[in-house]
Amino acid sequence: MPDIPVVPRPPHSAAEGRNGVPKEYVHLGRTEMVFLTTWHSREDGEFSLSARWPAPAEGLPYDPRVLTQTIRQSGLIIAHAAYGVPLTDQTLLHYFDFTVAPGFRVPADGPCGLDVEVSVAEPKKRGRTVSSLGMDVRVLQGGSLVARADSEFGWISPRAYRRLRGEHLAVDWNAWPLPAPVDPRTVGRHTPHDVILSAGDRPRHWQLRNDVDNIVLYDHPVDHVPGLVLMEAAHQAANASLHPAPFEATTVTSEFMRYAEFDRPCWIEAEILPAGPGEISVLVTAAQDGETVYRGRLSGPCG
The missing domain is CATH 3.10.129.10 (Hotdog Thioesterase)
Structure with a gap:
């Protein structure tokens, strides 16, 4: 808490x-x-x-x-x-x-x-x-x-x-495994501790990594993954899906369904969607234990 x-x-x-x-x-x-x-x-x-x-x-x-x-x-x-x-x-x-x-x-x-x-x-x-x-x-x-x-x-x-939180209220802060980050360049970041995605087992699929050295997102201990972390995961997943093409999202929608916990893997998946002329759109979903915890859609100009 x-x-x-x-x-x-x-x-x-x-x-x-x-x-x-x-x-x-x-x-x-x-x-x-x-x-x-x-x-x-x-x-x-x-x-x-x-x-x-x-x-x-x-x-x-x-x-x-x-x-x-x-x-x-x-x-x-x-x-x-x-x-x-x-x-x-x-x-x-x-x-x-x-x-x-x-x-x-x-x-x-x-x-x-x-x-x-x-x-x-x-x-x-x-x-x-x-x-x-x-x-x-x-x-x-x-x-x-x-x-x-x-x-x-x-x-x-x-x-x-x-x-509401029950047993999840107590968290052993920063005691969870920290998988290796993907290449920062692929997600639009410059340093590994700013990367919150780790490679998954298939294309456009990653595990969320909660690196508390990223103080913009993890300012202080909390009992669940902050909502802004999930939004940043969506931003990085969209960039990784379109890499090496540059991508700047101009419209972002986010919906939060459940709390994401630190002690279990949270999986991030991206899907490139049809969009209007000159635009591209990426749907990003975060899931834990088979349940969707977050859904975001990022759209912006392509080319």
Whole structure:
């Protein structure tokens, strides 16, 4: 179970980020992994945030992990500071779909600033407590829309989460076998510890590898494979399926069905699907013990 410090909800002026975004409000253990710098409420259900991204690895237009982490952090800070969701509640990610403007690039020579705008749908409640929030997230660079996400976050109490997870709540962190990574170049990465796929027994089939040295994805111990890890696995599987042709996904849809556990193999499989003229689409499925835990579809221009 994630070790999330209990921090009192600040008064409204402090919650609007004048002193930065506390790492506890985005469920992170490392301050350097917090990509948001400020936030404030514009009007009912509308929020503005600012973000600072590190330069991407050489040759990459941007780091998809930083984009998805920024969207995740935006949802969490708004939920906790603006809607009073307790920090002790466990977060559920129901779906996470996003589009990226073709040709989106960030500077390779240093950090860059971006703006984030969020529209929150009417909260769903369980009694007086917010149980889920639907969010429309827009990322802007120099005033131009470069990415947009549609997602729904949910929350359950610690007691309900303990019942849900049962024996899986306790994890011997980083004690699982770590199979060898595939060649980083085939999945659009530069270093082996950034690779989360290991070769399977047939084409377009891999085993998920959970390397906690990848601190962008494994910031702190948790009791199940994070949703952003499965999204990154889909990104790498799509790149590997199309290698050596370059691939930049401009539309990604993700659906989370079950928890993926650390102590058993999780298998990633990709299928290249028919798409419109000038486009290519890859369906990626993650399965464990014969059950689908995640399904994602990545589409983008080909050639």
